[in-house]
Amino acid sequence: MKACQVSVVVPCFDEEEVIEAFHRALLAVLEPIRHTFEICYVDDGSGDRTGARINALAAEDRRVRYVSFSRNFGKEAAMLAGLRMSRGEVVVLMDADLQHPPELLPRILELRKSGYDQVVARRDRTGEGALRTLLSAACYRAMGRCMDVEVVDGEGDFRLLSRKAVDAVLALPETDRFSKGIFSWIGFDTASFTYRNVRRAAGRSKWAGRNLIDYGIGGLVSFNNRPLRLAIHTGLALALAALGYALWIIVDVALHGVAVPGYTTLLTAVVALGGIQLATLGVIGEYVGRIYSEVKRRPHYVVRETSECPDRGMRPPGVLPDAESDAEPGSSSGVHVYEGRRRT
Template sequence: MLGTFHITLLAALEPTRQTFEICYVDDGSVDGTRRQLSELASADQRVRYTSFSRNFGKEAAMLAGLRMSRGDAVVLMDADLQHPPELVPRMLELHRHGYDQVVAQRDRTGEGALRTALSRVYYRLVRRCMDVHVVDGAGDFRLLSRHAVNSVLSLPESNRFSKGIFSWIGFDTASFTYRNVQRAAGTSKWGGRNLLNYGIDGLLSFNSRPLRLAIHSGLWLFLSALVYALWIIANVALNGVDAPGYTTLMTAIVALSGIQLATLGVIGEYVGRIYHEAKRRPHYVVRETDTTRTSFPSGAPSATSVGQARSER
């Protein structure tokens, strides 16, 4: 897939007659991706790459690509051809009109009804809860000006949620919609569990409303308990002592226990993020770059995929 992507990207960039470089990030692949990247870099001085020591995730790969970039405009895109390279000239044209961010927003063509519905519900939720505006369908396929890139790189947090970061930095933004394209080969590793965790990361990264919700829930429970206690006192005063039933008691205990556990979980998520930030570990570990590449023996396996790709003007 990497070879096809590279040829397609060159076919899109070369007619623009702009000076460009192509920066690849290999997110710890275990196939022949690193070998093929080395061959591409040896054959074309415009190709650069960074290979991680293991899989550090999409956010780390995007950060590495931005750090590698040297151009006035940077286009973030995946190398599985779901981000069509032929849209890059259009993004460059909008950038020349003064936009610091140009977002290629995909539609929902080809997605299942359940995933589409859940995505829409999620984005409605984050628009209400998050301190930044995240648009449905606006992913990582976007152009950033050098000013925007420097702003993103100035943010030091380890728990990164790029969709929120891109919105947080602001700048003049243009967007257009393109038809969703299926992967050229292979299957996505982003299953339901990964998407759920990524969604939770997004909700927690840019707001403290879950903690505020815990406070509000506690106050409402206290007021409810106070009203219930007053009702019990009034009932005793008017009707005498009545033997209490266990149903109400058990329901109250289970409900309060569930709320307490959920609240502790929310607090634990925030404390865990503070702990992770306090360790100040690097976002990734580099195994090899185009300037430190090693020679490969003949007969090594060929590449089939690459984690992330970056194209700079």
């Protein structure tokens, strides 16, 4: 099968309990619509039997393809691998936990017929806790004000991308990827609709509070440099405040003489300025750390096994060539990453 009309990319991490139910539900929707399709599973280094389940599905159905990572590299890397593996004219990204209902695929594909290069299924907040809903809304509002791209509350990874949009996403080489921002940054005509939020069919969410905060910070610094400018503005504001305070002290001394030194005022000022300096250094450090990651140019993931060639694995773009087969004559030997092993 050299090409197909629809590719469904499904990142998986510890989804042993639900992967087979998801696959059945997906086939029940895809087979009646009479499009040629493929299902691309990406096992993101699961610690359970998710990889074995996917392997069995691929053995039973030639429309199923998969890649298994050598360890957990994160969902961003898994989505990137799936997009690289996909061959369809359109690509649909879905989660395997059934929170992205397969029943919505016909509606998504119907909107694609209107010429949209992106079709986004946006979930509402039905069934979520009040605190989580409030924090999510506040986070999206903050990112909307600060980021150079538009990120909408409820719009996640459940979306359709045309081949043109997929090629645009794959052309972006950054190491620290924030897909929600990337999908918005590439543009193209986009349609969206809202669906009722669905709880996980089994297992537990991999996104705890700390992970969500880190993800939000990563997205914030990925698409703007406003935090750095905020540090400059804060410094200028503090300098003006200090100048005003100094003038007030001079006037007060001229009118009333020297009073007892204000220990509390001095201590408060030192602590406040120290906190601002540390926060500013943290912002600068976040950007420097991202520069460090980009300069190293490490691959986004390492493949352990793939349906393309199960005995050797598929070399992902960015992984160094095999020392025994692809090294140039006369080149010095080094450490090469391939199939999750180290060769010297």
